[in-house]
Amino acid sequence: MFKVGIIGLGAIGQRLIKSFTEHPEMEITAVCDPIEELLNSTVAAIGKAKGFTDYKEMLKNADIDLVYVAVPPKFHHQIVTDCVLEQKHILCEKPLANSVEEAESLYKQAADAGIIHAMNFPLNYSSGNATFASYIKEGYIGKLRRLELKMHFPQWPRAWQQNNWVGSREQGGFVLEVGVHWIQQIQKIFGPVQLVHRNVSFPEDENLSENSILAVLELEDGTPVFINGMSQTAGKEVVKFTAYGTEGTLALEDWSELYGAKQGCDFEKLDESTPVSSLMNELVNALHHKEADLPDFYDGYQAQVVLESLRN
Numbered sequence: 001m002f003k004v005g006i007i008g009l010g011a012i013g014q015r016l017i018k019s020f021t022e023h024p025e026m027e028i029t030a031v032c033d034p035i036e037e038l039l040n041s042t043v044a045a046i047g048k049a050k051g052f053t054d055y056k057e058m059l060k061n062a063d064i065d066l067v068y069v070a071v072p073p074k075f076h077h078q079i080v081t082d083c084v085l086e087q088k089h090i091l092c093e094k095p096l097a098n099s100v101e102e103a104e105s106l107y108k109q110a111a112d113a114g115i116i117h118a119m120n121f122p123l124n125y126s127s128g129n130a131t132f133a134s135y136i137k138e139g140y141i142g143k144l145r146r147l148e149l150k151m152h153f154p155q156w157p158r159a160w161q162q163n164n165w166v167g168s169r170e171q172g173g174f175v176l177e178v179g180v181h182w183i184q185q186i187q188k189i190f191g192p193v194q195l196v197h198r199n200v201s202f203p204e205d206e207n208l209s210e211n212s213i214l215a216v217l218e219l220e221d222g223t224p225v226f227i228n229g230m231s232q233t234a235g236k237e238v239v240k241f242t243a244y245g246t247e248g249t250l251a252l253e254d255w256s257e258l259y260g261a262k263q264g265c266d267f268e269k270l271d272e273s274t275p276v277s278s279l280m281n282e283l284v285n286a287l288h289h290k291e292a293d294l295p296d297f298y299d300g301y302q303a304q305v306v307l308e309s310l311r312n
């Protein structure tokens with residue numbers, strides 16, 4: 001059994017508690033959050049885990065192989081640094097940190113320490129996204145002409161993520177919270193990408209995150225990548241990623257529903273048949289010193305470079 005400690009028991013922390021609990025080789029031995037009520041209810045729900053309000057106490061006193069860091073982005077750097085100093089393996093939430101400098105420091109520290117340093121980018125374990133990548137690889141769309149990411153939100157922060165940071169300019173916004181997943185996917189499937197032009201709008205309140213972005217980036221061969229993001233829109237939330245090619249088009253709608261069509265034809269839903277692993281299985285492989293398909297802090301750092309070029 002691998003022993004897991006979790007720092008941050010909010011929305012995503014709770015989601016991954018379920019995944020850790022369901023894995024036969026993982027055991028949550030410690031959890032930490034400064035909100036005592038949340039801490040106590042989580043400890044009660046898990047059963048055997050020890051609760052801590054101070055993560056440093058947890059790192060010193062609990063029996064842990066791997067720490068999962070699920071706190072808001074501006075706390076990642078300090079907390080992950082302290083985990084590295086304690087030689088713990090780490091799974092960190094995206095984005096890796098809250099600036100390029102912080103992200104670079106984390107990936108260098110983790111690499112030097114020789115620990116496992118994984119990122120939680122869940123699209124890597126979605127069969128829709130994996131099948132999209134397989135179709136691209138086998139040439140379904142022909143030569144790539146353009147990538148397009150559309151992110152429209154009727155409300156930001158979304159109803160299910162009402163907290164004190166995700167709507168803030170300091171460490172929130174949909175470009176950071178949603179866009180970074182797609183930056184990582186673009187880099188993984190299509191290679192390096194860099195900013196050419198951007199137009200970002202913010203509300204008058206300088207504490208609030210962006211409400212619009214139009215950006216053009218470029219792949220290494222000059223293929224354009226267009227980002228169209230907006231909040232406070234009519235209708236439903238749209239998160240859609242499209243690859244246009246000389247012979248066809250592939251689209252991931254609602255994050256991972258795969259549609260495709262050859263030029264001139266109507267779109268149809270495509271079978272999402274490419275097999276995928278899970279974050280938990282890959283973490284366990286890494287902990288057993290086996291080969292593992294895990295985005296790491298270097299991937300997190302590379303995504304952060306592009307993210308910050310869009311944010312700043």
Ligand SMILES: NC(=O)c1ccc[n+]([C@@H]2O[C@H](COP(=O)([O-])OP(=O)(O)OC[C@H]3O[C@@H](n4cnc5c(N)ncnc54)[C@H](O)[C@@H]3O)[C@@H](O)[C@H]2O)c1
Pocket residue numbers: 007008009010011012013032033034035038053055070071072073075093094095120121122161163164177
């Ligand atoms: N991978 C994904 O799909 C995904 C989805 C949502 C959020 N996230 C990321 O996960 C992180 C957390 O997001 P969330 O939506 O769960 O936020 P949240 O605000 O719901 O939860 C964060 C929790 O961290 C706790 N916390 C803050 N400082 C702490 C500290 N020093 N020690 C221990 N706990 C501390 C807070 O009390 C809170 O309970 C962010 O980086 C976010 O970008 C990732």
